[in-house]
Amino acid sequence: MPERNIDFGKFGARGIKGSDAVARKLDELAGGIATPVTTRRGLMARLHYLTKSARSRQAAKEAGLTVTDRTLKAWLEGKRRPSKANLARIDAAYRTVRRQNVARHLLKRLNRDGRGTRVEIHPLDQSQVPRQLQRVVEYRTMNVRRWDRIVGSWAAGDHQGLDAAWDDTIVDLGSQWGQYEYVTNIGFAA
Amino acid sequence: MSDFDAIDSLLAAVGPEAELPVPHRRRELRERARLSKAQVARALGVSPSTVTGWEKDREPSGELRTKYAYLLDGLAAKLAAETGPETAPAAGPAAPSAGVPVADGFSAEPAEPAEPAEPAEPAEPAEPAEPAEPAAAEPAGSPQDGDGDEVEVLTAPEPCVLCGHPAGTRVAGFAQHLHPADCQTTAAAPPAQPAAPPAQPDTAHTSKPPARTPRTTRSPGRSKGPARRAFQEPSGPGDLIGQAVKAALAEHQGDVETATAALLKRAIPDAMRLLDETRKGARYDVIAHPWIPGILKKQTSRGADEIWEARPKWTRHELPPGRHEVTALDINGAYLSALKTHLPLGQLEHSTGLAHDRRRAGVHLITPPPWEHDAVLPNPIGQRDEPGPLWVTEPTLRLLLRLSGPKYGLCAPPQIHESYTSGATENLLEKFRIVLKDARDTAIEQGDEVTLEYVKAMYSKFVSTMGESNYNRELYRPDWMHIIRSQAFSNLWLKALRAHDEGLTVVRAMGTDELHVIGDWRSVFPEGRGVTEVKVKDTYTATSGTTEHMETEGEEE
Numbered sequence: 251m252p253e254r255n256i257d258f259g260k261f262g263a264r265g266i267k268g269s270d271a272v273a274r275k276l277d278e279l280a281g282g283i284a285t286p287v288t289t290r291r292g293l294m295a296r297l298h299y300l301t302k303s304a305r306s307r308q309a310a311k312e313a314g315l316t317v318t319d320r321t322l323k324a325w326l327e328g329k330r331r332p333s334k335a336n337l338a339r340i341d342a343a344y345r346t347v348r349r350q351n352v353a354r355h356l357l358k359r360l361n362r363d364g365r366g367t368r369v370e371i372h373p374l375d376q377s378q379v380p381r382q383l384q385r386v387v388e389y390r391t392m393n394v395r396r397w398d399r400i401v402g403s404w405a406a407g408d409h410q411g412l413d414a415a416w417d418d419t420i421v422d423l424g425s426q427w428g429q430y431e432y433v434t435n436i437g438f439a440a
Numbered sequence: 441m442s443d444f445d446a447i448d449s450l451l452a453a454v455g456p457e458a459e460l461p462v463p464h465r466r467r468e469l470r471e472r473a474r475l476s477k478a479q480v481a482r483a484l485g486v487s488p489s490t491v492t493g494w495e496k497d498r499e500p501s502g503e504l505r506t507k508y509a510y511l512l513d514g515l516a517a518k519l520a521a522e523t524g525p526e527t528a529p530a531a532g533p534a535a536p537s538a539g540v541p542v543a544d545g546f547s548a549e550p551a552e553p554a555e556p557a558e559p560a561e562p563a564e565p566a567e568p569a570e571p572a573e574p575a576a577a578e579p580a581g582s583p584q585d586g587d588g589d590e591v592e593v594l595t596a597p598e599p600c601v602l603c604g605h606p607a608g609t610r611v612a613g614f615a616q617h618l619h620p621a622d623c624q625t626t627a628a629a630p631p632a633q634p635a636a637p638p639a640q641p642d643t644a645h646t647s648k649p650p651a652r653t654p655r656t657t658r659s660p661g662r663s664k665g666p667a668r669r670a671f672q673e674p675s676g677p678g679d680l681i682g683q684a685v686k687a688a689l690a691e692h693q694g695d696v697e698t699a700t701a702a703l704l705k706r707a708i709p710d711a712m713r714l715l716d717e718t719r720k721g722a723r724y725d726v727i728a729h730p731w732i733p734g735i736l737k738k739q740t741s742r743g744a745d746e747i748w749e750a751r752p753k754w755t756r757h758e759l760p761p762g763r764h765e766v767t768a769l770d771i772n773g774a775y776l777s778a779l780k781t782h783l784p785l786g787q788l789e790h791s792t793g794l795a796h797d798r799r800r801a802g803v804h805l806i807t808p809p810p811w812e813h814d815a816v817l818p819n820p821i822g823q824r825d826e827p828g829p830l831w832v833t834e835p836t837l838r839l840l841l842r843l844s845g846p847k848y849g850l851c852a853p854p855q856i857h858e859s860y861t862s863g864a865t866e867n868l869l870e871k872f873r874i875v876l877k878d879a880r881d882t883a884i885e886q887g888d889e890v891t892l893e894y895v896k897a898m899y900s901k902f903v904s905t906m907g908e909s910n911y912n913r914e915l916y917r918p919d920w921m922h923i924i925r926s927q928a929f930s931n932l933w934l935k936a937l938r939a940h941d942e943g944l945t946v947v948r949a950m951g952t953d954e955l956h957v958i959g960d961w962r963s964v965f966p967e968g969r970g971v972t973e974v975k976v977k978d979t980y981t982a983t984s985g986t987t988e989h990m991e992t993e994g995e996e997e
Contacts, residue, residue, distance in 0.1 A: 279913075284741050370729045372787055389727065389786060434787065437729015439913035 255431050261383050265374030265432035269416040272436050276404050279440045280352040287341040296344040297326055313346040315339055346407055353405035357397055359440040366395030370437040371430050387429050394419055458509035467495040469515045680714050681879040685891050700893050707897035708905055708912050718871035728915045730787040733860050735831055736918045738908060747803055747922045750836040750929050752949040754818030759984040764958045768978040771953035773971040776899045778928035779873040782834050783920055784862035792858050796841060801834040802861030809852035817940055818949045820933050829857060835927040877971060884969050928952045939964055
């Protein structure tokens, strides 16, 4: 691919991968439980979400929460506390299940019956780059009409897939699209 | 040598001052021409408030005076030309025909198909050979025909860039003859050339208006080029608000209550749509989702961020002795007026230890100066309990800087430690504000409660949800939200100061729009419902020591 950034940040530019920014924004739009899993309140909220029905138990199992029902019951009743490793697993499973549940709704709102959503791309931060190496990288906006691949790979937790999907999207920016592989922020509403 | 040049230019500048009409006449001229103060100010390179001053009592001086006189002269001539159409066309084409001797035997004046009925104007005596009838025979590609906007008539002839002979017109910054024939024929036809200089100084120095009329008198038959029209139709969104109200009333069969409820429900998306409409063709984009620094993010879902909005919450400690009639005034549409403020356009950038830059706006970490006038006036940074540095927004900082300046001298300048700023403009929401204000004024005039409620919901909800709200996800600008609110508080503070300066006793300044005063406030603030006026909320009697509500009159709203 042309203009791929090979050694990003070598001269002091700062930013994150565009696809990471998209995932971050999608997570923000998906919302969810804000209390951290380490507190009792946050843990209970997550466990309730993951054990609400047989389907959600199944989804939690598929998302990596492979503990027995007996353990889950003990956690829910407060007889035992999950270990640190299990807390991390619960959190990860919660995030995965939440994404899967929200994805369909989010996708519909982003596609807006084919009208798409306006996306703002805020370029990378060059304030730490030596003056003579700074380049003009403008703020850009574009309309993204098809979100299926982006939201699909985000819901599946597929980082590489999301990266590929996002790169294919920003190609529409024109010949300078490579400058927008790393960004400070990507903004859109749903 | 250069010293003498400077002296020469000084000497040249000394002369009789240009005559100006009386101030109210200046304003009348501008308004009749439908020019805004901002337009005039931009053309003259001054601020709109200076133009206001000129139209009230001040007198411009020096070069500005000459320019201003030129403008007013031009406007007077233009308006005279509009009222009496016979005078202008006669003066109109005279200047170009003087500067442009055409040798192809067709016509001296630019062909004007839009004005075929124009009487054959008295031709220049110096050029008797020219047929003066307006023949529409000029080739369409001729520069003087197609783009009348690009051609500048020079007051003093300059050498043509093509042939070196004096030319009376300038195109795209280069003095040149308008017709290729002129470049060759000026040498061949010497009698035509001397005619130009006498005509030019004449138009340039003694009577300027005729020199510029040819450009403007063409505009009645305009539709030629979009550029530089003197009188433009105000462009803007159509009557979005009126249409929405009408549609809602029709949908609910004229039931005012349900229609109002329905309109309030869609106020936020409608405000966003109105914003989009008002930003069409504008210079700056509304950037809705920039990166936001941590200080502007809420710490928890219900919590607040670190910005101090300087909300006033002040009650005078001790009243002057005796019983007083206190009036609680209500500032109309405080948030609507506050939409005119310096808003950062793009992403906020961090800086430390820099002085304040007037062209940027954002949030600043400052150590506020001590406030010594708390007995009579509220602290401009509000009721702050903790000492030490705090994050304030642009309006608060500007207010503090202003108060610390030589004009007021009320406090020491604040100390700026850190800033998150971006290039700013005051005009970002200006059209939006004016559309809402006009709709509000019309609604008040017609007693249209539905529109009034709708407009109120539009601007107040727009401001309150433009931050991290889930009710409006299209705009994610907590910085703007804080800045607009602070602007409202700052406006209230300045009203309190004005009341104090005019001799009223300020008793309380509270929230966004509440100001309690003792004294004859009607001489200070006009009463009414417009955004520049105030409304009486309540009147009560207070004695020194206690403040009690004795009686309540005045309309509640």
